[in-house]
Amino acid sequence: MALIASARFPISEPFAGGLEAHTWWLAQALHRRGHHVELFAAPGSDPVLGARELPVRKTALSDAARSDTSMPGAAWMEEHHAYLALMLDLARDGEHRFDVIHNNSLHYLPVAMASALRVPVVTTLHTPPTPWLESAIKAQDSCPVTFTAVSRFTAGAWQATVPAARIVRNGVDTHFWKPGRGGGDLAWSGRLVPEKGPHLAIEAAQAAGVPLRIAGPISDRAYYEDRIEPLLGKGARYVGHLDRQELAGLLGSASAALVTPCWDEPYGLVVAEALACGTPVCGFDRGALGEILTPECGLLAPPGDVLALAELIPRTMKLDRQAARRRAVQFCSLERTADAYTSLYEEVAR
Structure with missing residues (x-):
């Protein structure tokens, strides 16, 4: 073929x-x-x-x-x-x-x-x-x-x-994306572009008082310099464009993954990757995210509502990591x- x-x-x-x-x-x-x-x-x-x-x-x-x-x-x-x-x-x-x-x-x-x-x-x-x-x-x-x-x-x-x-x-290959120990900082992964909304993830994590690590390619340099760089520090850190092994380590060690689309996300591969690593997801209810997540493995805030997202972060961090992994195996493999x-x-x- x-x-x-x-x-x-x-x-x-x-x-x-x-x-x-x-x-x-x-x-x-x-x-x-x-x-x-x-x-x-x-x-x-x-x-x-x-x-x-x-x-x-x-x-x-x-x-x-x-x-x-x-x-x-x-x-x-x-x-x-x-x-x-x-x-x-x-x-x-x-x-x-x-x-x-x-x-x-x-x-x-x-x-x-x-x-x-x-x-x-x-x-x-x-x-x-x-x-x-x-x-x-x-x-x-x-x-x-x-x-x-x-x-x-x-x-x-x-x-x-x-x-x-x-x-x-x-x-996602659930043999590769394996459960991690969790308990660490929040994680955000994806292309650093306006439609993915990493600046909103930083704002929500800072409002919740939980450190955040951001990974992904800087696909829009002007956006990164204008909207991301000024927010770094205060618990938010950009860790670079990671390969899949490094990304799996980041997601597996996170206490929760933030997903902050500013457009109608057609699927959301980063959601499936996080779940496969046993990491619950906290995000905006846009596009297909609601199809992938269940209340046992993820919580969704109204689109663009940073304060509502921040309020959901502590609850998301307490969700069952085994439930997140099961959802990935059953629905996203x-x-x-x-x-x-x-x-x-x-x-x-x-």
């Missing part, structure tokens, strides 16, 4: 975000099950995946084209060219090389050009509706793609455009995800 990933970020540690981490784990799980997986991803992706990395080609536009008034940003153009070259390659002879193509990217071209392929295409919806992807679906009288969504919330958001998306939640995708691949390949 072919697994289409991000052309912008390599599928390697430390991961640029949850999408890259999910793709890495899914490729690992499928490989362990005996599937031959070819990964279409950015150069520099992890060779340990057991799949042959096929670096996508970047465009070499003429000076005239680059100076044209219609020229978009260079990054947008390079990503467009990468997926265009990939889809044309698959249209030529993809049916002789693959039984199924799984589009795990956020780009519109694998959907827009699926009808040119003679091999079934599965696309996972990782985000709320975007104009480019919605356009790619609606431009076709009958879109030949089989869609999955990472949560019931995300499936509902796409209902008007994709009425029959199947729900296949992202999973990578094995469940791999089972669902394997069954779907077999179905569409028939």
